[in-house]
Amino acid sequence: SVSDGMYGLAAMDFARGPLAARKAWLFLDREIVCLGTGIANTSDTLICTTVNQCLLKGPLTLFEKSRKREAAIGEGTLLPSSWVYHDGIGYVFPEQPGVSWKAETRKGSWGDINLDCPQDEVSADVFSLWIDHGAHPAGAAYHYAVAPGLALEEMDAYAQSPPYVVLSNTPACQAIWSAEAGVLAAAFYEPGSTAAPGV
Numbered sequence: 001s002v003s004d005g006m007y008g009l010a011a012m013d014f015a016r017g018p019l020a021a022r023k024a025w026l027f028l029d030r031e032i033v034c035l036g037t038g039i040a041n042t043s044d045t046l047i048c049t050t051v052n053q054c055l056l057k058g059p060l061t062l063f064e065k066s067r068k069r070e071a072a073i074g075e076g077t078l079l080p081s082s083w084v085y086h087d088g089i090g091y092v093f094p095e096q097p098g099v100s101w102k103a104e105t106r107k108g109s110w111g112d113i114n115l116d117c118p119q120d121e122v123s124a125d126v127f128s129l130w131i132d133h134g135a136h137p138a139g140a141a142y143h144y145a146v147a148p149g150l151a152l153e154e155m156d157a158y159a160q161s162p163p164y165v166v167l168s169n170t171p172a173c174q175a176i177w178s179a180e181a182g183v184l185a186a187a188f189y190e191p192g193s194t195a196a197p198g199v
Contacts, residue, residue, distance in 0.1 A: 003027070011174065011187035018042040024174040024187040026164075031147040033164055038171035039133055039140035047133040049142055051091060056103050056125035061085040061152060063159070073125070075102040077132075083159045086127055090147040092159045098132040099144075141169055167194050 001010035008027040014020060020040045026033040034051075041047045059070040064082035078084070078099040084091040093099050106126045110117035133140045143166055150158060163180040175186035175194045184196050 007181065007183050007185065009185045009187060013189060018045075019047065022171055022174065022187075022189060026176050026185040028164060028178050028181050028183065030150065030158075030163070031145045033143075033145050033166070033176050035141075035143055035166065035169045035174045035176075037139075037141040037169050037174060039137045039142075041133075041135070041137055044135055046135050047137055047140075049131040049133065051099075051129040051131065051144065051146070052086075052089075053126065053128045054087070056127040057087040060101065060103060060127065061155075062101070063155065068156075071101075071103065073103050073105070075104070076100070081159075083155055084129060085152050085155055086129075088149065090145075090150045090155050090158065091129060092145045092147065092155075092162065093131075094143060094145075094159075094162070096131065096142055096144055098134075100130055100132055102128045104128075139171075143169055165197065167197075 002008060011024040013022050018041050020038060021036055022038045024035045036049055059072055062069055062071055062084055064079045080095050080097050082093050082099060084101060104126060105123060107121055107123045109119050109121050111119035131142050145162060147158060164176045164178040167175040167177055172190050173186060173188050173192050173194060177184050177196045186194050
């Protein structure tokens with residue numbers, strides 16, 4: 001990871017057993033641009049990218065196919081070019097298929113995952129958001145942005161005209177350009193080059 005104190009980039013070249021992926025998180029003024037590429041799995045395990053999983057705080061606002069709606073407890077799969085808003089955070093999925101959400105009451109014990117914690121069962125409403133890649137992805141990719149602090153009223157305009165452009169999302173290079181910030185951020189996995197549009 002690298003940062004100049006204002007903008008930053010973190011990248012991961014993941015390979016464990018049958019699963020491989022290259023992921024980059026690019027941190028700008030109002031958003032974190034999340035890129036994934038080369039997602040491959042040779043086992044029968046279903047593969048997904050978790051976007052968020054947290055306590056459900058108030059309603060979800062879902063936007064797809066020019067329609068905005070609120071949802072509480074429930075689940076669904078969004079059409080491409082959708083966005084989700086929850087607890088002051090926007091999630092924008094330009095052209096991304098396979099985005100699913102769920103809001104449900106879950107029960108369990110903290111002791112199930114840590115023997116030092118109480119064994120008493122607890123219950124809470126949980127929000128989950130993820131991208132489904134299926135059982136045998138071979139070169140799957142994703143692109144989404146997380147925009148904390150945007151107001152719900154700003155989401156339509158933001159999603160229609162995000163302040164960055166994805167220059168590359170390949171196994172060789174993941175890169176974006178933000179004219180608004182004057183930042184080009186790139187993660188290279190092999191020798192190469194990239195440039196801002198028009199430069």
